[in-house]
Amino acid sequence: MHNSNVHRMTNIHLEIIATNAESCLIANENGATRLEVCSALQVGGLTPALSLIEYAVEYTACDVAALIRVREGSFVYSDEEIKIMCNDIRRSKDKGIKAVVVGALNADGTIDFKALEKFVKAANGIDVAFQRAFDVCTNGDEAIKQLEDAGCTRLLSSGKKMTCVEGIENLRRYASLATSMEIMPGSGLRSSNIHEVFGNEFRSYHTSASELVHAGEHGVMSNEYLRASGKEVKAIADFIFNK
Numbered sequence: 001m002h003n004s005n006v007h008r009m010t011n012i013h014l015e016i017i018a019t020n021a022e023s024c025l026i027a028n029e030n031g032a033t034r035l036e037v038c039s040a041l042q043v044g045g046l047t048p049a050l051s052l053i054e055y056a057v058e059y060t061a062c063d064v065a066a067l068i069r070v071r072e073g074s075f076v077y078s079d080e081e082i083k084i085m086c087n088d089i090r091r092s093k094d095k096g097i098k099a100v101v102v103g104a105l106n107a108d109g110t111i112d113f114k115a116l117e118k119f120v121k122a123a124n125g126i127d128v129a130f131q132r133a134f135d136v137c138t139n140g141d142e143a144i145k146q147l148e149d150a151g152c153t154r155l156l157s158s159g160k161k162m163t164c165v166e167g168i169e170n171l172r173r174y175a176s177l178a179t180s181m182e183i184m185p186g187s188g189l190r191s192s193n194i195h196e197v198f199g200n201e202f203r204s205y206h207t208s209a210s211e212l213v214h215a216g217e218h219g220v221m222s223n224e225y226l227r228a229s230g231k232e233v234k235a236i237a238d239f240i241f242n243k
Helices: 021-029 050-059 079-094 113-123 132-136 142-149 168-177 230-241
Strands: 013-018 034-037 063-067 099-102 127-130 154-157 182-185 204-207 210-214 224-228
Touching (some): 013 021, 013 224, 021 050, 021 224, 034 050, 050 063, 079 099, 099 113, 113 127, 132 154, 142 168, 204 230, 224 230
Parallel strands (some): 013 034, 013 204, 034 063, 063 099, 099 127, 127 154, 182 204
């Protein structure tokens, strides 16, 4: 079932958000090298079903990262919620993923390094990416080294702006401050603006590359859902890998 892809050997990654099997296959077929599997994209992404993780690992040639986020809303979590997320990390790892994507803040808006320590321990050797909780944290540039020291291999960020295009100067600065941790631009990234963000300082690019699908008539519940657009994924992949 695996698709071969000429870009698989590259050290540059195009990471596509996948909330369903369809998106996994579309991303895989159109040049993605990594999937961030999650659910509920409308609220910024939540922990996916284990069966979707299994599917992504088995039926695509992409590296699979799983978002671990127990609920929508703030990134301030109780001990119980952190315990659940650690269990989700361990169970997801058992399915063969290459990375987990996590984030947690303290009530004062600083990064919750105690929670992060637990997440890294639960990940037990696979990559740990810190997600866009960073973009709303009150920590400054010193957080880059602190996240590295805490064991994060990647930081997904918009540069603390609404989109990574607006935050590009901050992202470039983070990349210059990081020694081992990779800075991955994300939020609002499309084929129409990838040229504004692309640069040698980044090895991964993150996007939903999504389109809204209308599945039949409206009844009492919405029949719309988001999925990866093959055309959009391909356009971004063509730009990144053919530079």
